[in-house]
Amino acid sequence: MARRRFDAGIIGLGMALAPHALALRELRERVRVRAVWSPVAEERQRASRDWGFPAVSEAAAILEDPAIDVLLLLTPPGARRTYVEAAAAAGKQLLVEKPLARDLAEARELVSCCERAGVTLGVVLQQRFREAVRRLRELVVAERTGALVAAHLQLPWWRPQDYYEHGGRGRRGQYGSGVLAGQAIHALDLLGWIAGPVREVVALAATTRLHRIEVEDFVAAGLLFANGAPGGILATTAERPGFSEALHVVFERVTAVLEGARLRLHWRDGREERYGESVPTGAGERPMDFPYRWHRALLADFLDALEEGRPPAVPGREALRVHALIDALLAAAREGRRVPVPCP
Structure with a gap:
């Protein structure tokens, strides 16, 4: 039985792009990159030159394209919420780089947003x-x-x-x-x-x-x-x-x-x-000095999950657990006391 081929867009083309690009290259029979965007023109040019990805001049060209059904969101977490909300409203499935958000409260909001929209949210915790x-x-x-x-x-x-x-x-x-x-x-x-x-x-x-x-x-x-x-x-x-x-x-x-x-x-x-x-x-x-095959495995699982109608290996709600731990560690250091880890 032929497998479905997905059409993807990428928003965020900084340092984190390389292992994803290598994984996408190996999985090109299963997913095609239709458009990429970054607010930095130099990053758009580099993505086109180095990886052959079609760059667009604004994020809306990706978010409003009905042909794109998967969004890889590789921006810093502080520049993420608007894209998640727009992509979820458009029915796009989301694979988001770590950390999912800047804190647990924000991460919960992103997870809830995707759940309300009925779209899949996966998080890049490839280890x-x-x-x-x-x-x-x-x-x-x-x-x-x-x-x-x-x-x-x-x-x-x-x-x-x-x-x-x-x-x-x-x-x-x-x-x-x-x-x-x-x-x-x-x-x-x-x-x-x-x-x-x-x-x-x-x-x-x-x-x-x-x-x-x-x-x-x-x-x-x-x-x-x-x-x-x-x-x-x-x-x-x-x-x-x-x-x-x-x-x-x-x-x-x-x-x-x-x-x-x-x-x-x-x-x-x-x-x-x-x-x-x-x-x-x-x-x-050299922060990106590691094998990309773990990214490839995570991306392949994400595509399998979409095709099979199941959650991916690292769904957004499960990623809340590590955010709860990080929030507790920072609070304990800030307040100088024992802190319970909040329920994710």
């Missing part, structure tokens, strides 16, 4: 498609790991000052926060997906002397998971030259260590298993 992550998730779902005992996450990344001077990445009004929403959001999403929901947090957030920005570039936090297990987080973009993130999850029957795209399983009976591979993860000065 769920890493082989190592999916293997560990399978073990958790199959209840082979036993109960959670403890978990801790380290994200010792580096971003130079000029990274924050483009696209408003260093401004609170554009992204809502710094290292939490900009970099650690993927690892925080995996933390919740593997270890389970967090009930309560305490935190310290700061901006180091290495960056002149409005948002945090260093966060240390303590966690209490829903089952009472303790946990911790240390995330920064001030650790030059940048090192792979590592998530350690201790279960009753196994200790799992996710380091970048690699997984080590240390079973209580002495067995050891390894999955995944050593690849760049964008931890240093």
Whole structure:
């Protein structure tokens, strides 16, 4: 049976475009890019020159085109709400870059907007498609790991000052926060997906002397998971030259260590298993230095979901969980007290 071919538009043509463009190129039999737009003329020209995408002079040419049924929204979160509302009203299915919004309240509004319109909303949290992550998730779902005992996450990344001077990445009004929403959001999403929901947090957030920005570039936090297990987080973009993130999850029957795209399983009976591979993860000065195949897998799943009438692997409502955790961490740091994680 022939598969449906979708027609897509892209709004937002900055740094995040490249892995999506590579994924779209491989999936060209299933999706065709009809038009792209950015408010920056140079980005429109680059998208046409480098990727062969037809650029249009205004966003309305995409939002009002009935032939376009899928919108990839790659703008910063502070410049997103109007496009989501217009696309949902036009009946377009939406795949939106992380973070979904600047805070939990705004993210809830976008999810509700799409649900009211009856359109699909997917969020680009592509690390769920890493082989190592999916293997560990399978073990958790199959209840082979036993109960959670403890978990801790380290994200010792580096971003130079000029990274924050483009696209408003260093401004609170554009992204809502710094290292939490900009970099650690993927690892925080995996933390919740593997270890389970967090009930309560305490935190310290700061901006180091290495960056002149409005948002945090260093966060240390303590966690209490829903089952009472303790946990911790240390995330920064001030650790030059940048090192792979590592998530350690201790279960009753196994200790799992996710380091970048690699997984080590240390079973209580002495067995050891390894999955995944050593690849760049964008931890240093080159933020997009990572394989695009995870984007390809996420996009393919999104298209499958539209064709099969099911939710995508990372629907908008599920992405609210990581936004709830980020909001709680920032509130705990700001108020100097324990803060419960709000219901997403």
